[in-house]
Amino acid sequence: MENQGRASVLAHRDFRLLFGGSSISALGDQFTLVALPWQVLRLTGSAAALGLVLAAMALPRAIFMLIGGAMVDRLSARRILLLARGANALLVATLAGLVLGGAVAMPAVYAIALGIGMATAFAYPAGSALLPQLVPPSQLASANALFMGARQLSLFIGPAMAGLVIGIHAGHGTAEARGLGMAFAIDGASFVFSLASLWLIRTATDRQPHATGRGVLGDVAAGVRQIWADLPLRAFMLYAAVVTAFVGGPIQVGLPVLANSRMDLGAASLGVLMTANGGGMLVGGFLSRVVARRAAGRLGMLVLCMDTMAGFALAALALVHSTAYGALLLAGVGVLAGIAQIAIVTWIQQRVPPAMMGRTMSLLMFTFMGIGPVSAAVAGSLLKLISLGALFVGAGLALSAIALGCLASPALRGIGTARPDGAPA
Structure with missing residues (x-):
């Protein structure tokens, strides 16, 4: 019965698009989560600087998340998610270019971390609101189980893959910068898959945006x-x-x-x-x-x-x-x-x-x-x-x-x- 339930969820074209794009993007995120702390420590050698970068990413995500939810209620969840992930793709690609070009500095890292946090604040509620629009209520449990399994699988294999990409170029200077830049570039490429899948999804709320009464x-x-x-x-x-x-x-x-x-x-x-x-x-x-x-x-x-x-x-x-x-x-x-x-x-x-x-x-x-x-x-x-x-x-x-x-x-x-x-x- 469990296999039938999963097959029935995957029979929905739009769900397959969302699940596939989101899973690839979640795997790509692990490359940045491993590479970013390493990049900060290589630039500064300071745990305090690492804490500030993590705060620059996480604080706006927390502060603006409720606003992001309100925007999703008033507009299209798919369009909000497209814009948010598009912004994330641009920011990560910029960081990859700076690292590979040897021009990365801490002010740019702080600014990019801040931008990623703000974009993610809109992506989280948009993704949560989009999923129920793509499958019947009776299949939401199976759909959520698949997403949770994919997230945990990305946590399982993603960091090791990222460590391997960075570790191949272990050392100092240009060689290690190449490994870190490649890790950020892989995350940027993963966002392209997510954006393509979202572009192909069609939901009723794209045509009929609604506003909340409060x-x-x-x-x-x-x-x-x-x-x-x-x-x-x-x-x-x-x-x-x-x-x-x-x-x-x-x-x-x-x-x-x-x-x-x-x-x-x-x-x-x-x-x-x-x-x-x-x-x-x-x-x-x-x-x-x-x-x-x-x-x-x-x-x-x-x-x-x-x-x-x-x-x-x-x-x-x-x-x-x-x-x-x-x-x-x-x-x-x-x-x-x-x-x-x-x-x-x-x-x-x-x-x-x-x-x-x-x-x-x-x-x-x-x-x-x-x-x-x-x-x-x-x-x-x-x-x-x-x-x-x-x-x-x-x-x-x-x-x-x-x-x-x-x-x-x-x-x-x-x-x-x-x-x-x-x-x-």
């Missing part, structure tokens, strides 16, 4: 009120925000520095670490349904216990000098994250009314994308004062302590139990 601020306020009134959902949002603040930035900044300063394969080591984490998340995604079923109403307890274990694994990165050992630890963290992520998203989808789903998910993404870059900038600055090992130990033990402390919260422990009216909680 402004974007009113929609955001209604979403916040809905979440605040739902105690378990509110508790999870606050938990996610605290975890992102204490853990997200140190890991995002720390891994490139770890590969650059300690490991034997350089950029290839960073690719291996990211690949191991993506592979773990892919495995966790496959295990999630079985694990969540066995949790039988104790999803909150399960997530908090897994986060506790993940924290200890992240703290152990302080002792890592081997690419293989680091990959093993991050693969384990990925398995735990994959299980928790899919289980929690499924719980939210079952709990939240369809009319509020977009705003709820946007606010959840806003929580990660708004706090994450600030955390990354702080972590980069902290590395001027503390060692890399201390950063990993602090972040990992903070995650374990937060998760263990939250076991005392009935609202978080109760995630996944049934409401008195029989609806999922």
Whole structure:
């Protein structure tokens, strides 16, 4: 039955176009995600500069995401996605040209990172709104499963491919610049496939754009009120925000520095670490349904216990000098994250009314994308004062302590139990 459901989803021409173009683009994104931190470290040698570049990319993405959602509601999701990905393609191609031409400098890197963040703020809500227009409601679950699997697969194979492209030209000067420039160029080329697929898609909203009856601020306020009134959902949002603040930035900044300063394969080591984490998340995604079923109403307890274990694994990165050992630890963290992520998203989808789903998910993404870059900038600055090992130990033990402390919260422990009216909680 599962295979029939997937075949039936892929029978839709427009869905195949979106899925194919988006999957190739997601794979290309991994080349920039590996090459950009490496480029910054080669230009500056500064973890603080890396944190600022990540913040320049992520802050506008978080701030403008809600505005992007409002634009999608008023115009065509396909056209907004075309414009956003077109802007991304131009920006990444410009960066590739600067690197290959030996003219790259940090002001240009900051400006391009800022532009990529703004374009992505419109691409995320547009992509989320376009998918339901291409398949019947009964097939949305299969469609989302295919997209999630493709994303995890890109996380699994993309960083290793990027590390290989950069690592072939390992060293200093022109040779390494060629490898980094090629990585950015591959990402730029992947956007061309996405743009071509979007150009061929036709939806009714292209001809009949619609406007919402309420402004974007009113929609955001209604979403916040809905979440605040739902105690378990509110508790999870606050938990996610605290975890992102204490853990997200140190890991995002720390891994490139770890590969650059300690490991034997350089950029290839960073690719291996990211690949191991993506592979773990892919495995966790496959295990999630079985694990969540066995949790039988104790999803909150399960997530908090897994986060506790993940924290200890992240703290152990302080002792890592081997690419293989680091990959093993991050693969384990990925398995735990994959299980928790899919289980929690499924719980939210079952709990939240369809009319509020977009705003709820946007606010959840806003929580990660708004706090994450600030955390990354702080972590980069902290590395001027503390060692890399201390950063990993602090972040990992903070995650374990937060998760263990939250076991005392009935609202978080109760995630996944049934409401008195029989609806999922």
